[in-house]
Amino acid sequence: xxxxxxxxAFVTGGANGIGRAIARALAAEGVAVAIADLDAAAAKNVAxxxxxxGHRSLGVECDVTKRESLERALAxxxxxxxxxxxxxxxxxxxxxxxxxxxxxxxxxxxFGVNVMGVVNGLQIFLPHMREHGEEAHxxxxxxxxxxxxxxxxxxxxxxxxxxxxxxxxxxxELEGSPIGLTxxxxxxxxxxxxxxxxxxxxxDATGVDxxxxxxxxxxxxxxxxxxxxxxxxxDAIRSGAFYAFSHxxxxxxxxxxxxxxxxxxxG
Ligand SMILES: NC(=O)c1ccc[n+]([C@@H]2O[C@H](COP(=O)([O-])OP(=O)(O)OC[C@H]3O[C@@H](n4cnc5c(N)ncnc54)[C@H](O)[C@@H]3O)[C@@H](O)[C@H]2O)c1
Numbered sequence: 519x520x521x522x523x524x525x526x527a528f529v530t531g532g533a534n535g536i537g538r539a540i541a542r543a544l545a546a547e548g549v550a551v552a553i554a555d556l557d558a559a560a561a562k563n564v565a566x567x568x569x570x571x572g573h574r575s576l577g578v579e580c581d582v583t584k585r586e587s588l589e590r591a592l593a594x595x596x597x598x599x600x601x602x603x604x605x606x607x608x609x610x611x612x613x614x615x616x617x618x619x620x621x622x623x624x625x626x627x628x629f630g631v632n633v634m635g636v637v638n639g640l641q642i643f644l645p646h647m648r649e650h651g652e653e654a655h656x657x658x659x660x661x662x663x664x665x666x667x668x669x670x671x672x673x674x675x676x677x678x679x680x681x682x683x684x685x686x687x688x689x690x691e692l693e694g695s696p697i698g699l700t701x702x703x704x705x706x707x708x709x710x711x712x713x714x715x716x717x718x719x720x721x722d723a724t725g726v727d728x729x730x731x732x733x734x735x736x737x738x739x740x741x742x743x744x745x746x747x748x749x750x751x752x753d754a755i756r757s758g759a760f761y762a763f764s765h766x767x768x769x770x771x772x773x774x775x776x777x778x779x780x781x782x783x784x785g
Contacts, residue, residue: 519603519655519699519755526599530582530639531609533560535657535709539744540606543752545573549604552595553560554580554608556718574599582609588642596674601650604755607639608659608702611715613723614730617672623722624673632677638682642773647697655698655755658685662765667771670730689760692725700754705765706741738756 519525529546530576531537532553541551545568553568553575555561562577569575576598580591595602611631613624646655663671664678685701692699712735716726747764754762763769 519758520655522604522752522756524596525603526550526552526601527604527606528552528595528602528643529608530554530580530635531556532606533557533564533577534714535711536707536744536747537606538564539748540608540657540751542568543609543745543748544604545571545575547752550574550576550599552576552578552591552599552602554578554582554591554595554609556581564783582607582638583630585638585642588638592642592646596646601652602643602646602706603629603652603654604657605643605654606648606657606659606751607636607640608657609635610659610706610711611718612671612674612711612734613715613719613725614671614674614712614734615725615727616670616730619727620673620725621723623720624725627720627723628673628677629680632674633680633684636681640688640717644697651694651696653698653760655700657700657751657762658753659702659703659704660685662703662768662771664774665769670727670733673725698755698758700751700762701760702747702751702754702762702764704742704747704763705768706737707744707747707764708738708741709744710738712738768773 527549530536532541533555545551553561554563558579565575565577576590581587582663660681661678663675664682679765750762750764
């Protein structure tokens with residue numbers, strides 16, 4: 519999608535962190551942006567910030583685990599700005615605990631947001647994009663944790679492996695269509711993902727491990743600025759790149775995993 523100005527984007531989890539940075543970067547390109555988030559007040563604050571800077575934006579309450587909530591948010595966006603051309607399936611949560619500390623509630627929560635949130639976004643926006651027929655682009659946010667295993671984060675890492683798998687399968691189906699697709703795999707980014715996820719954790723997601731949570735939170739402080747992830751996301755939308763890496767140096771860990779698998783298969 520070479521020309522971004524004049525398009526409309528819908529960014530889930532756009533009220534904070536990477537999603538907010540993507541919303542800001544797209545707005546700076548002249549894209550009208552809907553900031554869709556569980557945290558409606560924070561989404562509206564981001565929209566107010568963008569509007570004050572002379573951009574066109576909308577803060578909408580949206581829970582990606584609920585299809586009717588996504589449908590409502592799409593209808594609101596469509597009536598404000600017209601058809602949506604760019605969908606960023608970015609909303610996500612993280613939990614850190616060794617497998618044996620996790621509960622069924624942890625798995626349902628993390629997979630509900632990180633995997634079913636992406637599935638719901640695709641199933642609601644793909645028909646919309648097919649119907650309006652204009653050039654469109656979808657970005658699914660996975661993680662480097664979806665390309666190789668990350669210790670003490672089995673729920674998160676497995677959910678991101680699922681996003682990688684579903685996005686690579688979808689790429690086969692979208693080949694040759696006017697709908698571009700990007701699989702965004704950031705490494706560690708300095709956001710409040712750990713704290714925010716803890717605050718949004720449902721009551722039955724009880725597998726909390728304080729040490730692992732601390733590791734996750736302290737690790738994030740050493741991460742890159744979300745604006746750098748936004749830059750590589752906008753570049754990928756513009757160039758039509760399928761893979762977008764904000765930490766290309768970490769891809770060697772995926773290569774090592776692939777080599778381990780290949781070596782095991784050789785016997
Ligand atoms: N921070 C990192 O190091 C990192 C690395 C790789 C990938 N990611 C991924 O990037 C994405 C954004 O994470 P972030 O670090 O910016 O975190 P963040 O917590 O700053 O932002 C996530 C946003 O998603 C929203 N959200 C959570 N559940 C939702 C739901 N059910 N419906 C709608 N919105 C919901 C939150 O309210 C929040 O605003 C996530 O998918 C995350 O897994 C983050």
